Structure formats: structure tokens, C-alpha cells
């Protein structure tokens with residue numbers, strides 16, 4: 001059989017399951033959208049978690065994907081093993097097929113057997129299957145799966161093995177969905193046994209490397225309650241995961257993931273840089289493995305918008321780039337080289353993951369910049385660390401204080417992981433908890449470090465119960481509460497449920513904090529940066545002020561508010577009304593955000609991608625990837641482009657369509673954002689106001705095209721005006737623009753105009769004359785400053801002339817050592833020149849001036865005395881000063897607290913000592 005490439009293996013997996021009725025789903029971003037509990041997407045499960053919890057529904061019941069994963073932080077952290085062995089990665093891909101209440105064990109097992117043995121041709125007699133048998137005896141043995149295995153053509157029934165909870169039972173959390181797993185293992189043969197010849201537990205789930213786990217099939221069939229009760233789920237699911245790099249290594253017959261063709265390009269680039277032969281490389285493979293792994297992770301992270309920085313995800317990107325750079329120095333790579341490796345990564349993966357190609361320039365640029373930043377400080381940092389480590393050894397300790405390690409990071413940019421690498425290379429260690437504590441303190445002190453949010457869906461079960469109840473009473477349909485923020489700012493309906501203090505109640509009282517469920521709502525739920533709507537729900541004799549709204553579980557939307565009059569009761573007629581003026585302001589800011597995004601692309605380039613957004617009633621905030629500060633001209637151009645688009649009165653068209661279709665049409669999708677199969681698209685069309693009335697929208701060109709669930713205006717002119725309030729840095733590599741529109745813009749203009757009028761009145765001028773008046777004032781100030789400086793020099797000169805009379809004779813030299821009040825370095829140098837004019841030979845002059853607590857010290861020695869061994873710099877040193885310069889002229893300062901007179905008193909001695 002022809003050896004498949006890595007890319008072909010991924011594709012055959014996806015094609016196989018598509019042929020069996022699965023929908024091929026793209027990988028979600030490494031930045032999990034809508035899940036603040038996770039730093040990175042770390043398994044295939046993340047994308048479908050909400051489906052299993054029941055808060056999300058998909059239009060398909062079978063899916064197949066290859067998911068990008070990162071395991072570099074938190075519970076799943078493989079960093080320490082990366083590079084040391086052939087199997088660990090920080091970034092990897094997880095192949096998976098999924099059934100959401102559709103097929104079950106029979107199909108899942110048969111298909112995995114078919115794919116492994118028939119499509120990929122693995123030897124049937126070398127494959128083993130594990131099934132679940134409870135070691136505690138509480139949960140029934142999974143004979144169903146075992147029997148299905150025994151029925152597979154060519155499968156050796158004695159190869160079914162049973163294992164307990166640790167190996168073969170899966171739980172999403174302590175309670176909730178769970179079920180048995182069935183893993184497929186491959187016997188690689190005796191020669192791949194790393195413990196061959198020594199007594200050990202040799203077998204599936206044993207101690208050695210002979211048996212390799214290939215694929216895990218999870219069968220989600222129970223709901224586990226807190227009291228230990230286990231109930232079958234009404235809908236059973238299948239969740240499978242197969243490590244992509246691992247299956248590629250098996251199918252390509254190599255003994256290391258790093259020897260698969262996935263890494264060939266990267267390794268070739270590295271070897272061309274180091275000049276190593278393949279044999280030399282394999283003899284010291286660790287640096288190569290670390291660099292390949294980290295360069296690949298960094299490329300994927302940056303493609304998903306995570307640029308190097310100091311906090312959270314950005315820190316991880318920074319850390320792995322710096323770690324790779326350090327391992328580069330171990331194989332002689334001292335110039336930035338990671339961009340070259342990343343190019344190989346993009347060539348290998350860019351076809352399947354187009355975000356890599358799309359962000360190529362940003363990836364390469366960020367890598368090189370980060371390597372340069374690191375190179376500037378790494379030597380000082382490692383030298384400092386070496387000192388700390390030798391102190392540690394001297395004191396017979398093993399572990400470096402975490403606060404000291406943090407100082408190394410804060411001062412020299414040496415990430416914890418690198419300090420630890422270096423310490424461990426010398427048999428020492430670094431205190432990780434202490435480092436994290438110091439980092440936390442620091443980020444609190446600098447106002448950052450937002451805590452990770454609570455896991456969503458905690459009370460989902462409670463609300464699912466309410467939904468069931470309302471559906472049974474026919475108060476709600478199959479889809480639950482109807483959500484229409486686009487067309488229904490005012491909704492009439494019956495109060496279906498009231499929740500106070502987490503309990504369902506039949507009525508609520510004045511001042512109660514209450515959650516309200518109605519059959520339908522027009523309140524927008526915070527998403528895509530656009531904030532929640534607020535408003536009022538009122539009955540005949542009561543009112544609830546709505547301050548928020550949320551999706552509590554699938555099909556359940558609750559209004560959050562406070563009773564401000566009367567006693568609302570379940571069953572009352574109610575009218576729910578969105579605060580229209582506030583919503584209108586929000587819509588202005590949202591439509592303006594799309595125009596801004598477009599303008600940034602035009603002015604800065606396609607790399608200026610959205611990295612965060614806030615659409616509030618008062619203003620909008622937009623973060624985007626961009627390495628440098630925008631120039632005032634660029635800011636002005638962007639502002640003008642947006643205002644031109646407003647003035648052109650462009651129509652805004654909202655259409656829902658399939659995600660695929662929208663992407664094919666080139667709609668802009670945002671990283672970190674989770675999209676359903678059906679998406680809402682917002683097109684802003686190039687102005688049609690002057691076209692004939694019967695022209696169709698399809699006649700127009702799209703000016704901006706985005707996937708967006710937000711609420712938008714019908715025409716851009718409704719924005720009124722757009723003013724950028726500020727442009728600044730949000731994080732390393734990310735800029736932030738804040739802007740106002742409509743009423744906010746009017747208020748800003750009004751405020752600024754008032755300030756300008758005040759300035760004009762203070763300057764006794766008209767508004768138009770303010771700049772000219774200010775220029776005149778500045779000229780006057782600079783003239784006055786010059787005049788003052790002249791006066792000071794003159795004053796110093798006259799002091800100096802008096803001092804010349806006090807010259808001392810030391811041997812045959814004329815020595816002047818004096819303090820000049822109130823003089824700067826320039827003045828002192830001018831005085832030196834005067835001295836040398838007067839004493840072209842046999843002259844030594846040392847002058848000190850103290851101003852604002854800081855001293856300036858200058859000394860000069862004529863050439864003939866220099867030849868006799870007297871140097872200007874030596875004089876500065878010998879009177880206790882710091883500094884240096886040429887032999888005949890040196891400059892420096894006296895340490896704080898030095899008595900000037902004492903220092904000057906030492907000059908004569910210093911001269912005497914040299915002129916023997």
C-alpha cells in the first residue's frame with residue numbers, strides 16, 4: 001500500500017465519515033468562543049460541549065472534524081514533556097466523529113474497525129479493544145460494546161480487554177453526562193518495547209511503549225446525580241478522539257511523531273540553518289523537537305489572533321517563542337530564525353487551515369519581532385539567573401524562590417518556563433507557585449488579571465426543568481422562548497415564570513430582584529461585543545425594570561430585573577419594551593463598528609483584524625491586530641472614510657444564510673467567535689440613493705460584509721457622525737480605538753467646542769486665532785528661556801574669572817578646582833574652553849555644578865600633562881566621581897550626598913600623585 005501523507009490521512013478520515021452521513025465541521029479557534037473557563041481549546045469536545053449539556057442545538061446529528069488543540073496551561077499541560085520524547089506536543093490535532101443522539105456503539109465500533117483495517121490497512125491481529133468493567137461494581141459492565149467488537153470481521157475475540165474507571169469511564173464533570181469508553185490499541189511489536197529484557201507489566205495499558213493507544217470512543221449514555229444515582233440519558237451520544245500526529249506516525253511506520261512528514265519541512269529548514277547532517281541532528285534531537293513543536297504552536301496561535309504579550313494567552317505565545325529561541329541557541333542559531341520554520345509550517349498546514357495563509361505576514365512578523373525583543377535582554381537575564389543559581393548551590397538549596405524568578409521575567413523577559421529549563425539542566429528547580437503568586441500580585445497592582453469567569457450553565461438543569469414544565473402545560477413550544485431582537489422591540493405576552501433567589505415563585509414583591517420568563521422577547525442578549533438591552537416589563541398595576549437578559553439553558557431566556565412597583569404574578573398579562581433610545585444609540589455604534597473595521601483594512605491592510613469589540617450605547621471600542629501605533633494621518637483617514645460612508649447614506653442589508661455560503665461569498669468572520677450553521681450576515685451596500693427607485697439590491701456592490709448577530713441600522717446616514725476619541729495600545733501587537741457616534745458625537749463636539757471657546761477667551765482671541773496665538777506664546781517662552789540661559793552663562797563666566805585668580809600651583813601645573821553654581825554641562829564646557837585658551841599648557845581644570853540635586857562634573861587636562869600620565873578620567877575617579885571620556889576631557893557626576901568641597905579638595909592630591 002502506498003504511504004499516505006499526513007494531509008492525505010486527515011482527509012481520508014474526514015471523507016470516510018462524510019460518506020457515512022457526517023457533516024464535515026471546521027475546527028473551532030484555539031481561543032474558545034463563549035467559554036471563559038478555558039485558556040485554550042484543548043480537546044475536540046470543546047466545540048460541542050453545549051450540545052451535550054443541552055444549551056445548544058446543531059442542524060446535524062452526525063459530525064466529523066479535525067480540531068486544533070493546545071495543551072500548555074492548567075490541568076492539561078504537556079509542556080514539560082515536549083522535546084524530551086517523541087510523542088508530546090503543545091499544539092496537536094484531534095480527529096473525531098460525533099453522534100448527537102443518532103448512531104451508537106454498533107455503528108461507531110464497526111466504522112472505526114473498517115477505517116483502521118480496510119481503509120488504512122492496519123493488521124487485524126495486532127489490534128486490541130478495551131471495554132469498561134467497573135472496579136467499584138456500581139455501574140454495569142459494557143457488554144454491549146464488547147459484543148459488538150467480537151462481531152467485527154477478522155477481530156480476535158480474545159483481544160477484548162476490560163478496564164475500570166480510570167482507563168475506561170468518561171465524565172464531563174463531577175456530575176452530569178458520562179459513560180463508558182472503548183479504546184483501540186495497537187501492538188507495535190517487541191522491537192518497539194522500551195523495557196524489553198526487564199521484567200515489567202507488558203500489555204495494553206501496561207508500563208512500556210509496545211502497545212499504543214490509537215483511538216478513544218466515548219459512549220455518553222448516563223446522567224450522574226450528586227447522590228450517586230445513575231440514570232440513562234434519553235438521547236445517547238458518541239464522542240471519539242484520535243490523536244492525529246500519532247496515527248500519522250503509525251501509518252508512516254516511524255517511531256517518532258517528529259519523523260512524520262508533518263515535520264519534514266520544518267526540520268529541513270532547521271538543518272539548512274545549522275548545517276547538521278541527519279545523523280548529527282538525531283544525536284541531539286531535543287532542540288529540534290522543541291523548536292518544531294513551538295514554532296508550529298506559535299504560528300497557529302498568532303493565526304487565531306493570539307500575539308505575544310504579558311498576560312494569559314498572550315503570555316503563552318511569548319513564552320513558547322522565547323523557549324524555542326533559547327533552544328535555537330543550543331544548536332548555534334543566534335539570529336532570528338523562527339519565521340523561516342513557520343513558513344514551512346504554513347506550507348504544510350495552510351491548505352487545511354487557511355487562517356495560516358491568510359495571516360502569514362502577521363505570523364512571520366510577530367515571530368521575528370519577539371525573537372529580537374528577547375535577544376536584547378536574554379544574555380543579561382541568563383547571567384543574572386546563573387548568579388542566583390550559584391548562590392542557591394552555595395546555600396545548599398535546590399529550589400529558586402518564585403519571586404526572584406518573576407523578577408527575572410519582569411526585568412529581563414525571561415519566562416518562568418525558561419528559568420526552570422535552565423535550573424533543571426543543573427539539577428535545580430524553580431518554585432512555580434511562588435512565581436504565579438508574584439505574577440498575580442504584579443498584575444493586580446497594574447490593574448490587569450481579570451479572574452476567569454464562572455462556568456456557564458450551572459443552573460441550566462433548573463431552567464431545563466422549568467422549560468419542560470411549561471412545555472407540558474403547552475405554554476411554550478418545542479423551541480422554547482422565542483427570541484427576536486431584530487423586529488420586536490415591544491412584545492405582549494403572559495408572565496410564564498418568576499424566579500426570586502433561585503426559586504420559582506408565583507408572585508414577586510416591590511424591590512425583589514427577579515428573573516422573568518415570557519413566551520417571547522425582543523431584548524438583545526449580549527453577544528459579539530454588543531451589550532444587553534435594558535427596558536421595562538409592565539402589567540396592569542406593576543412594573544419591572546429590566547437591567548439584563550440571559551440564555552439560562554437551551555430554549556430558556558430570562559429577563560433580569562427589579563420590581564419597581566406593584567406585585568407581578570405568574571399568569572399576568574405583560575408588555576415587555578426595550579429602551580428604544582438606548583438601543584438606537586447601540587445600533588449606531590454597531591453599524592459604525594463595521595464601517596470602522598472596513599476603513600482599518602483599507603488604511604492599514606488586511607492584517608488589521610478585529611481582536612475584541614465593545615458596542616455600548618455611549619461609545620464603541622475596537623481592538624485590532626496591528627504592531628505599531630497609527631500615525632495621526634492614518635487616524636484622520638480612517639475617521640474620514642467612516643464619515644464619508646455615513647454621508648453616502650448606504651443601505652444596510654441583513655440576511656440569514658448558511659455559514660458555508662457566507663464564507664464562500666467572502667464575509668468576514670471573527671476569530672474566537674462561535675458560529676452556528678445558519679448565520680446572520682450584515683452587508684453595507686455601496687450607496688444606491690441616486691439609483692432608480694426600482695433597482696434591486698443585487699445591483700449594488702458590497703462595501704462591507706460581515707457575519708454578525710448584532711442589531712443594525714437600515715441606513716448608514718442614521719449614524720450621524722463618527723469621531724475617534726482615542727487610539728492606543730491594548731496589549732502587545734494590539735491597538736485599540738475608542739469612538740463615539742450620533743448623540744455621543746454631538747456631546748463630544750459640544751464639549752470640545754466649549755473648551756476651545758474658553759481657551760480663546762483666556763487668550764483674548766477668537767476661536768480661529770487660537771493656534772496662532774499659542775504659537776506666539778510659545779515663541780515668547782522659548783526666547784525667554786534662551787535669555788535666561790544666557791544670563792546664567794554670563795553669571796558663571798564672571799564667577800569663573802574671579803576663580804581664576806585663586807588658581808593653585810601643583811608642581812609646575814596650574815590647577816583650578818571649583819564649584820560653579822547653576823550651570824549646565826554646556827556652560828561648564830564653555831568655561832573649560834576659556835580655561836584652555838588661557839592655559840594651553842600645564843593646565844588642569846575640574847568644575848562641578850549642582851542643580852536640582854544632580855551634579856555635573858567636568859575635568860580637562862592639557863596635552864603636555866596627558867603625555868606625562870595625567871588623565872582627565874582618572875581625576876574624576878580619584879575624587880570619587882563616576883564617568884569618563886577622552887584623556888584630555890572627561891565628564892561625569894558625583895554620587896548623591898557627596899560633599900562637593902571634599903571632592904574638590906582631593907584634586908590637588910590626585911594631580912600631585914601623577915606628576916612626579
Ligand SMILES: [Zn+2]
Pocket residue numbers: 193194195196200201202203206208209210
Ligand atoms: Zn513491554
Ligand SMILES: [Zn+2]
Pocket residue numbers: 528590593594706707708709710
Ligand atoms: Zn457586528
